[in-house]
Amino acid sequence: MTILSLLGREHSLRRNHSLLRLEFGSPIAQREGKRVNGSSFADSKTRAVPAGCFRPIPCQTPQLSKAGSAAKKGCLAQQGWKTTAPDPLAADIVKVHPAARSSIHEPRRKAASMIRGTALNEGSTLSSGQSPMAVPEPALVAIPAGWFSMGCPAGQSVEVPVHRVWVDGFEMAATQVTTGEYALFLDDSRRTPPPFWGEASFSHPRQPVVGVSWFDAMDYCAWLSGRSGMQYRLPAEAEWERAARGGSEGLLYPWGDEPPASRSRYGERWKTGPEPVGESEANAYGLFEMCENVHEWCSDWFDPEYYAASPARNPQGPAEGSRRSSRGGSWRHHVKISRCSARSSIPPEFHYADYGFRVVRGTAASGSAECGEPPLR
Secondary structure, eight states: OOOOOHHHHHHHHHHGSSSSSEEEOOOOOOOGOOOETTTEOOOOOSEEEEEEEEEEESOOOOOOOSSSOOOHSSSOOOOTTOOOOTTTTSSSBOOOOOOOHHHHHHHHHHHHHHHHHHHEEEEEEETSSGGGGGGGOOEEEOOOOEEEEEETSSOOOGSSSSSSEEEOOOOEEEEOBBBBHHHHHHHHHHHOOOOTOOOGGGGGGSSBBBBBBHHHHHHHHHHHHHSSSSOOOOOOHHHHHHHTTTOOSOOTTTSSOOOGGGGGGGSSSSSSSSOTTTSSSSOTTTSSSTTTSSSSEEEEOOOOOOOOOEEEEEOOOOOOOOOOEEESSTSSSSSSSSOOOEEEEEOOTTEEEEOOOOOOOOOOOOOGGGGGGGGOO
């Protein structure tokens, strides 16, 4: 019996012991808000829950696996929300348990080889007694330190002003976290799967995991760090955009300025869900699906005016907020590949059928000493 089927059975058995009940809704009406870059919604006095999204509502026992986390991960109902018509992509109730041209092509070939070498089998398991390195770590691509122009003058209002940013060197996973990788986390931590888990459109072990909240993504990073002995985390928006651009400046997309519809097989892809990772053309750094497949959570709080006050070196986003930043396109959107600079955001507790994530880790030599004076904006 596979991990996915075992987890599905475990999910069913725990239905009467859940701590949260999640409801879903249909897209926000025009009068209540608009999508920004496909996934961000304008605030309004009357807030509805977007399609394919779950929100927690009050329950009797808000305790979760970590002390003091109930306020963030427990009963996070917000006043003024309302539930609208059902989304066919969502289940009605979900239970949550506590608990690189030669030098350019070379990174691409290397990343593809690394991905094949670390591919997970659907039936892989991890016992609690195994050593930390028993968890297969993701194929990582080195992103060099340097300056780049962040934002786009032809983009939306949240993408300006365009400003020069220095980002220290780091490593980024070549692909989005997969269902197979996430299954190891669920099995080892004995957590209940996220929404949409086991559904035919999202169950291939090489598809990116979907339905994870920002908190889920953070917990995965903490688990992977603990089990591998390395420090994994979510990327900051500036890190994500530098990586997506692949060392190029001023281009709209990783490949250039040609529209998404010009890409091979564009009209045939993403019919019912995200594609298995590592199958698209990698960018110049060797990263796959950087602006497509699923939205990717970032570590930053979101502020539409942040670029006007952003520091020049290693910006980490505002100190607080109500929404977390995300980047990349979505299989569910009409335009399924986003621009490198496109920004989006949703509340961190939301679970979407087109939201996933990828991990990064810092490098020993950051390159900060060579950054020099910041160029003029």
